[in-house]
Amino acid sequence: MAGSLNRKVALISGGKVNYFAKANPDLMFYEMAMQAVKEAVGDLGLKPKEFRKLLRERGGVIITHFADHFAGQLLGEALTRDYLGFNPVESYRIVGGGATGGLGVQAAVEKIASGRADIVIAVGYEKMSEVDTFQGNEFIALASDTVTDFPNGGYYPLYYAAMAQAYLDTFVGKTVTGEEIRDAFSKIAVMMRNNAQYNRRAQTSHENPYATSSTSGFINIEDVTRSGIVATPSYRLDCCLMTDGASAIIVACEDLARSLTDKPVFVTGLGNGTDCMRTGERQRTPGGLLKEELMLPHEKEDPEYLKLYEELEYPGLHSFRAGRWAAKKAYEMAGIHKKPLEVFDLIEIHDAFVISVIQTMEDLGMVPYGHSAKLFNELPVENGRVPINPKIGGENGLYINPSGGLIGQMHGVGSTGNTQAVDVLWQMQGKIEEKYGHPELQVPDPKTALFHSHAGTGSDITVTTVERGW
Amino acid sequence: MPVKDTILNRQDKAYRHARTDVVIVQREVHIKYKKSYGGMSPYIRGIMGREHARLLYTICDKAEDHDDLKPLRFQVPRADCPECYAPTHWQELPGDTRFIVETFSTAVDLAGISFMDQLPVTVAWIKAVLPDDENTELDTLVAGMVHSEDYKKLKKGDDVRPVFRKNPASNASDVMWVLLGTAVEKFPSGYVESKNYRVQKNF
Numbered sequence: 001m002a003g004s005l006n007r008k009v010a011l012i013s014g015g016k017v018n019y020f021a022k023a024n025p026d027l028m029f030y031e032m033a034m035q036a037v038k039e040a041v042g043d044l045g046l047k048p049k050e051f052r053k054l055l056r057e058r059g060g061v062i063i064t065h066f067a068d069h070f071a072g073q074l075l076g077e078a079l080t081r082d083y084l085g086f087n088p089v090e091s092y093r094i095v096g097g098g099a100t101g102g103l104g105v106q107a108a109v110e111k112i113a114s115g116r117a118d119i120v121i122a123v124g125y126e127k128m129s130e131v132d133t134f135q136g137n138e139f140i141a142l143a144s145d146t147v148t149d150f151p152n153g154g155y156y157p158l159y160y161a162a163m164a165q166a167y168l169d170t171f172v173g174k175t176v177t178g179e180e181i182r183d184a185f186s187k188i189a190v191m192m193r194n195n196a197q198y199n200r201r202a203q204t205s206h207e208n209p210y211a212t213s214s215t216s217g218f219i220n221i222e223d224v225t226r227s228g229i230v231a232t233p234s235y236r237l238d239c240c241l242m243t244d245g246a247s248a249i250i251v252a253c254e255d256l257a258r259s260l261t262d263k264p265v266f267v268t269g270l271g272n273g274t275d276c277m278r279t280g281e282r283q284r285t286p287g288g289l290l291k292e293e294l295m296l297p298h299e300k301e302d303p304e305y306l307k308l309y310e311e312l313e314y315p316g317l318h319s320f321r322a323g324r325w326a327a328k329k330a331y332e333m334a335g336i337h338k339k340p341l342e343v344f345d346l347i348e349i350h351d352a353f354v355i356s357v358i359q360t361m362e363d364l365g366m367v368p369y370g371h372s373a374k375l376f377n378e379l380p381v382e383n384g385r386v387p388i389n390p391k392i393g394g395e396n397g398l399y400i401n402p403s404g405g406l407i408g409q410m411h412g413v414g415s416t417g418n419t420q421a422v423d424v425l426w427q428m429q430g431k432i433e434e435k436y437g438h439p440e441l442q443v444p445d446p447k448t449a450l451f452h453s454h455a456g457t458g459s460d461i462t463v464t465t466v467e468r469g470w
Numbered sequence: 471m472p473v474k475d476t477i478l479n480r481q482d483k484a485y486r487h488a489r490t491d492v493v494i495v496q497r498e499v500h501i502k503y504k505k506s507y508g509g510m511s512p513y514i515r516g517i518m519g520r521e522h523a524r525l526l527y528t529i530c531d532k533a534e535d536h537d538d539l540k541p542l543r544f545q546v547p548r549a550d551c552p553e554c555y556a557p558t559h560w561q562e563l564p565g566d567t568r569f570i571v572e573t574f575s576t577a578v579d580l581a582g583i584s585f586m587d588q589l590p591v592t593v594a595w596i597k598a599v600l601p602d603d604e605n606t607e608l609d610t611l612v613a614g615m616v617h618s619e620d621y622k623k624l625k626k627g628d629d630v631r632p633v634f635r636k637n638p639a640s641n642a643s644d645v646m647w648v649l650l651g652t653a654v655e656k657f658p659s660g661y662v663e664s665k666n667y668r669v670q671k672n673f
């Protein structure tokens with residue numbers, strides 16, 4: 001049946017490069033992948049020889065990397081498979097901008113749900129440091145229209161800053177004040193960066209031997225607005241990282257999953273939405289959420305939502321219709337009808353910029369559109385910092401990006417969505433102290449979680465929901 | 471695609487991040503593309519017209535085959551309609567079309583390598599409103615660079631006017647935008663007014 005999985009699929013083991021880094025000249029891209037795969041396979045108690053036999057007889061391999069430009073290597077997935085000793089195997093590359101990693105994990109799940117494989121490893125990598133930051137920004141900007149938007153000075157921090165401006169122009173004076181939004185932006189930036197200080201493998205962790213002193217360590221609220229405007233109205237510390245990194249996640253059918261681990265995490269929902277690559281072509285339809293039937297079940301029951309959404313131009317440049325679509329599809333598959341803020345214990349979302357967190361919380365239906373800021377405004381501040389890994393949204397709320405996310409942990413594009421899946425898996429398996437080197441970021445007893453992967457200015461977005469299987 | 475590798479000497483900052491004894495080379499790659507604008511070519515030709523430049527858009531009027539049962543107007547123009555797959559028709563934006571800033575941002579610090587020497591660069595998403603009785607809006611916004619004396623004063627709803635490159639680069643940046651009423655001496659360097667779109671005109 002459309003919109004369902006033909007059989008149960010579980011995430012069973014994950015791995016990451018030993019250290020995410022702005023630059024790691026010690027490892028080529030497939031050597032980073034080796035560290036991640038070695039960890040994921042080793043954690044299952046399998047010898048590489050046993051794992052490779054399983055892959056060959058019953059499995060498959062998905063490789064994800066984003067821009068061939070970064071490593072200057074086409075078909076890098078073949079070199080990665082070679083280095084990992086996977087040949088011959090059923091394998092292909094998945095790519096979709098910033099959502100590359102998330103799409104790869106979903107492809108691995110689909111491969112098993114379809115019956116084509118019983119076990120799949122999805123491996124993501126990106127090596128972004130071999131060009132300088134300006135060149136890197138330009139490569140990423142090539143993932144906007146190179147005929148129209150890119151020659152007009154477009155690059156990603158600016159595209160998001162323009163969306164932040166659109167968000168301000170849409171909601172300030174209606175649902176929120178400009179000061180409240182800026183306060184939320186800064187608190188989000190501090191939350192991500194400081195969470196990452198308890199994740200020793202994070203790029204900005206003061207314990208990471210590859211971290212540079214100017215881009216690691218704790219930050220305070222005032223550091224954010226002191227970091228300087230990159231593109232109005234966004235500050236440098238509002239923006240995510242560029243990373244050399246890799247990660248890997250192993251997924252399996254139920255029988256095999258249960259034979260390999262006593263802690264399988266089952267996939268309950270997959271959603272994948274799209275919208276126009278040129279933001280200027282997105283619809284600006286008054287009442288668009290209603291007209292396009294994009295409201296979530298819990299929103300339909302609330303007259304306040306209806307009133308707000310009847311007038312709201314949607315998606316405009318302030319929101320991601322692709323994210324709302326992906327969430328709606330995933331929730332439908334998972335049978336989620338209640339308030340998502342109360343359903344999930346933990347989410348790892350694509351915080352490419354602080355504005356994306358505000359936008360994404362609304363796309364995911366955690367709060368009504370225009371209302372995200374207050375989730376973060378509520379956080380207490382002590383000595384210029386919000387608490388480490390705070391619960392968001394009150395007693396029945398959830399934890400957002402304990403890992404540090406793209407702002408604190410890593411954004412090595414082809415690996416990012418894959419890394420988020422690994423973080424969620426480790427959280428649910430209770431492995432955070434072992435994997436991050438600190439217990440502070442362990443979410444207490446998570447049963448349901450979500451990970452979200454995002455491309456372009458919201459051209460391709462995935463939402464995957466999972467639940468504990470024991 | 472000529473590729474040239476040169477060893478980087480040990481003093482190069484690329485080695486600073488290394489924790490093992492690695493060899494690093496500088497690889498230079500030069501690529502030339504012969505890039506066609508295909509069915510969009512009339513638009514590019516229009517903005518390459520210097521003092522005679524024109525802004526073209528395309529329309530599909532097969533309203534009954536569209537999701538919202540209305541004609542669709544595209545700028546960025548496209549040769550084919552995405553909703554009914556019929557070929558679109560070219561139209562010219564009249565001189566008294568209003569151009570209004572919908573949203574914008576100014577890059578002040580970081581940029582892609584092509585723009586790093588030109589900062590600050592303001593990019594706006596601009597709405598075109600036709601001078602007909604219904605004030606019909608084009609269905610899409612177009613992204614463009616806005617040159618202004620003080621980028622901090624730019625806001626949503628500002629009226630802007632197109633100016634065109636005197637020596638066209640034959641790409642989308644042959645049109646830039648200035649605030650309505652901007653004096654000629656405040657135009658971005660190398661850009662001129664088109665006789666088809668007066669910058670001083672009041673609406």
Ligand SMILES: [Zn+2]
Nearest residue numbers: 530532551554
């Ligand atoms: Zn049509």
